[in-house]
Amino acid sequence: MVETSSRASPAAPSVARAYGAVIRSRVAAQTAYRGSFAFEVVGQFAIGLVDFSEIYVVFHQVRAFGGFRFAEVALMFGLATCAFTLGDIAVGHVERLPDYVRSGQFDAMLLRPLPALGQLVTSDFSLRRLGRFAFALVVLAASVSRAHIHWTPARVGLLAVTPVAGAVIFCAIFVATATVSFWLVEGTEFANAFTYGGNYLSSMPFTIFDRAVRSFFTFVVPAAFVGYLPALALLGRDDPLGLPSWLSWSGPLVALLAAAVAGLVWRTGLRHYVGAGS
Amino acid sequence: MPVAAQPGRPAVALPAAAALALARAGFARWATYRQAALAGMFTNTVFGVIKLSVLLAIIKQTGGTVAGYDRDQLSTYVWMSQALIAVVAVFGSSDLAQRVRTGDIAVDLARPLDLQLSWLATDLGRAAYAVFARGVLPMVLGGALFGFSFPTDPAAVALLAPAVLLAVVVSFACRFLVNLAAFWVVEIRGPLTIYVLTTNLLCGLIIPVQLFPTWLKVLAYATPFPWLLQAPCDLATGQSRGWAAAGTVAAQLAWSLALLALGRLVLARATRKLVVQGG
Numbered sequence: 001m002v003e004t005s006s007r008a009s010p011a012a013p014s015v016a017r018a019y020g021a022v023i024r025s026r027v028a029a030q031t032a033y034r035g036s037f038a039f040e041v042v043g044q045f046a047i048g049l050v051d052f053s054e055i056y057v058v059f060h061q062v063r064a065f066g067g068f069r070f071a072e073v074a075l076m077f078g079l080a081t082c083a084f085t086l087g088d089i090a091v092g093h094v095e096r097l098p099d100y101v102r103s104g105q106f107d108a109m110l111l112r113p114l115p116a117l118g119q120l121v122t123s124d125f126s127l128r129r130l131g132r133f134a135f136a137l138v139v140l141a142a143s144v145s146r147a148h149i150h151w152t153p154a155r156v157g158l159l160a161v162t163p164v165a166g167a168v169i170f171c172a173i174f175v176a177t178a179t180v181s182f183w184l185v186e187g188t189e190f191a192n193a194f195t196y197g198g199n200y201l202s203s204m205p206f207t208i209f210d211r212a213v214r215s216f217f218t219f220v221v222p223a224a225f226v227g228y229l230p231a232l233a234l235l236g237r238d239d240p241l242g243l244p245s246w247l248s249w250s251g252p253l254v255a256l257l258a259a260a261v262a263g264l265v266w267r268t269g270l271r272h273y274v275g276a277g278s
Numbered sequence: 279m280p281v282a283a284q285p286g287r288p289a290v291a292l293p294a295a296a297a298l299a300l301a302r303a304g305f306a307r308w309a310t311y312r313q314a315a316l317a318g319m320f321t322n323t324v325f326g327v328i329k330l331s332v333l334l335a336i337i338k339q340t341g342g343t344v345a346g347y348d349r350d351q352l353s354t355y356v357w358m359s360q361a362l363i364a365v366v367a368v369f370g371s372s373d374l375a376q377r378v379r380t381g382d383i384a385v386d387l388a389r390p391l392d393l394q395l396s397w398l399a400t401d402l403g404r405a406a407y408a409v410f411a412r413g414v415l416p417m418v419l420g421g422a423l424f425g426f427s428f429p430t431d432p433a434a435v436a437l438l439a440p441a442v443l444l445a446v447v448v449s450f451a452c453r454f455l456v457n458l459a460a461f462w463v464v465e466i467r468g469p470l471t472i473y474v475l476t477t478n479l480l481c482g483l484i485i486p487v488q489l490f491p492t493w494l495k496v497l498a499y500a501t502p503f504p505w506l507l508q509a510p511c512d513l514a515t516g517q518s519r520g521w522a523a524a525g526t527v528a529a530q531l532a533w534s535l536a537l538l539a540l541g542r543l544v545l546a547r548a549t550r551k552l553v554v555q556g557g
Contacts, residue, residue, distance in 0.1 A: 036468065043471045050479045053494075057484075058332065060491045062339040186313035193324040201328050208335035213327060 018114060022122045030127050041131035048085075048135030051203075052077060066205035067240055071146040072231065073205060078140030080203035080227030083166025085133040091171045093124040095195070098181040098188050107275055117175070117266055149234050154249075158233055161252050166202075166226035168255035172262035173198055173221060179269035198223040207240050214241065222258055225251040292395040300396050304403025308411070315411040318364060323416045326360040330424055333485070345488040350427035351515045355486055357420035358514045359507060364412035365405050365442065366449040366506050368483055370474045374453075375460035387549060394541055398450055405446040431519035437527045441510040444530035449506040451537030452477070458541070461548035476501070482508030488517065502533045 031037050055077055059070045068076075097120065100106040109119045140163075149155065177191035184190070202223040206214050218224040232239055233248035308315075333352045337344050347355065363369075374397060377383045386393055420426075429435050456473045459466050478484060481503040487495060498504050509526050512518040518526045 036465070039468050040471070043468065043475070046472070046475055050475050050484075053479055054332070054484050057489055057491070057494070058336060061336050061344055061489055064339060066335050184313055184317070186311055187317045189314060189317035189321045193321040197321065197324045197328065200325065204328070204332065208331045209328075210331070213331070 015114060015118075019118065019122050022119075023125065026122070026125050027127060030125075037128065040128035044129050044131030045135045046131075048081060048132040048139075051081070052135070052139060055203075066207035068205045068207075069147075071143050071148075072235060074139055074143035075147050075234065076205060076227040076231045077203040078136055078143050079162055079166060079230055080199065081136035082133060082140055082163040083226045084170050084199040084202070085129050085136055086163060086167035087170030087174060089126055089129045089133070090167065091121050091174045092126065092129070092195075094120055094174050094178040095188060095191055096124075097178045098185050101181060101185055101273075101275075104275075106273075116270065144234075147235060150236055155234055158230060158249065158251075162226075162230040165252040165255040166230075169222055169226055169251075169258050170195070170198070172255070172258035173223075176262040176265045179265050182269040182273045194221050198226075202226040202228065204228070218243075222254045225254045292392045292399065296391055296396070297399040300399035301403035301406070304400035305407045306403075308404050308407045312411075319412055319415050322360045322363055322412065323420065326356050326416060326420050329360070329484075330356045330420075336489075345486065346517060347486065347488070347515065348427075350425040351517075353421065353425040354427050354515045355511050357417045357424075357426070358511045359483060360420070361409075361413035361417045362442070362445065362507055362510060363483070364408040366445050367401075367405075367453065368449075368474075368477060368481065368507065370456065370470050370477075371453050372457060372466060372470060374457035375466045375470075378457070378460035379464065383552070387552075394454060394538065394545060397454065398447070398538075401450045402443075402446060409442075427516065429514055429516050431516060431523065433520050433523040434513045434516065434518065437523050438510065438513045441513050441527050441530060444527060444534055445506045445510050447534040448502055448530060448537065451534060451541055452502060452506070454541045455537065455544060458544050458548055461552060477503050477506070480504065481506055482511060486511070502537060505530045505533050 052074075055065075055070075055073055058065050059073075063069070065073055094117075097106065100109070100120070100123075106116070106120075109116045112119060144159065173194050174191075177194050180187050180190055198217065198221055201209070201213075201217055204227075206218070206224055206228045209217075214224070218229075229239070229243070229248040230251050233245070238245055239248065330353060333344075333347075333356065334349065337347070337349060337352065342348060344352075374383075377386060386396075389396070429438065452473070456469055457466065459469045463469070480487070480498040480501055482498075487498050487504050487508045490498060505526075509518075509530055512526060513523055
């Protein structure tokens with residue numbers, strides 16, 4: 001078994017330089033074919049549009065959804081989708097870990113003098129997903145201006161921090177669930193239930209879910225802190241389900257906690273890893 | 279030495295024995311991934327719960343029903359559609375395109391079997407496996423937990439299995455066409471993304487087509503997509519009964535034949551221009 005990641009830790013500036021070079025090369029590779037890159041960015045924008053069409057169809061049928069108006073649900077969608085796409089661009093490709101494990105590429109990463117997770121994360125940045133992020137920003141901007149938010153400095157700050165905090169939460173979910181593939185190489189789709197499932201659910205008012213689903217996606221997988229709860233804080237509404245209002249403001253704190261837990265899960269998984277026998 | 283595929287090669291039929299063997303192989307190929315089937319089922323179920331929550335929140339506002347669906351029928355729609363995701367391959371496939379890109383397609387074309395029909399046979403085998411491995415459990419579990427309305431109309435019950443079969447054929451014929459793009463472009467990710475996006479929206483996967491605003495409903499039924507998912511769901515939920523059920527299956531059959539014919543036409547053009555390097 002190989003476990004070099006903690007033993008060999010070169011000086012910080014050289015590590016940063018190494019990652020910088022890797023990231024630059026990824027960006028250059030993706031944008032080399034301009035036409036095809038532009039096409040993919042537009043395609044990703046369209047994915048956002050298709051996702052949003054569900055909310056559009058829902059409001060074609062009803063005027064209030066889970067007790068919220070169109071602009072308010074759009075606000076949740078905007079916050080959640082901004083967060084998810086940022087997290088997805090940054091670390092979404094860790095879901096390819098099983099391929100790397102199967103092909104033995106992951107073993108090669110363990111032999112290099114850089115942390116394995118760092119290498120995995122910088123192995124790809126899907127810049128085309130900026131298209132979907134752009135769509136989410138449009139929805140967020142439009143909903144913020146229409147949701148009758150009573151602006152205070154604290155709310156402005158919360159609006160600025162929430163997409164980033166949400167992105168960190170999604171990064172944590174991506175990393176923690178990808179770790180599963182150290183045990184189950186074929187089990188990638190388990191992760192999808194929490195990553196893509198978390199994204200789907202976080203863009204909805206939590207009032208529509210039953211208690212078990214709500215609690216799980218608030219306290220175990222903290223998807224509620226990405227869209228629904230910060231939207232309540234921005235709108236100045238109390239949680240109709242009775243969660244204390246300070247919880248609506250704790251997204252950034254939860255993000256740090258989630259990142260710490262994900263790191264711990266990753267380390268545990270890595271210690272278990274014995275290779276795929278390739 | 280560059281070898282041109284035989285132009286205007288007469289279409290070779292697919293004997294029943296060969297079709298059966300191919301379908302069996304398609305079944306067996308997928309049956310090796312048991313963990314993956316379990317994981318996929320889990321994810322389909324989680325998404326099903328979220329989808330159902332959205333729909334139940336709608337009928338809470340509209341007084342118990344929406345567009346002819348009541349609570350149990352919505353649940354049936356959700357679990358039927360989630361069960362069919364893998365069966366009709368809603369998220370597309372690119373195996374054929376891969377063989378075109380690598381040039382392996384030349385080997386397939388040299389076989390004394392009809393290319394399109396042999397891929398169809400393999401795909402039906404894959405779908406049959408998916409019914410058992412990915413379909414049955416979410417349906418039973420979801421139905422037991424959230425309610426289920428069994429179709430009572432005799433026509434709908436009798437036509438349910440043919441409707442699922444034809445849904446797979448419509449889906450296959452569409453995917454075959456998208457994959458054929460590989461004869462003209464190297465990377466089919468672009469066309470495939472657009473196909474998956476359009477299908478997911480218009481086939482009734484995200485929300486039943488009946489709930490769409492009129493313009494979107496008209497747009498959906500101008501495409502073959504509702505016939506590859508919404509149609510079998512309509513039979514299961516009782517949205518289409520009696521003659522309407524027969525009409526649903528007839529429409530599926532018509533789309534299947536038209537799309538398969540179009541696929542053959544495009545394939546003929548593609549093979550005429552195909553030149554495989556090497557020898």
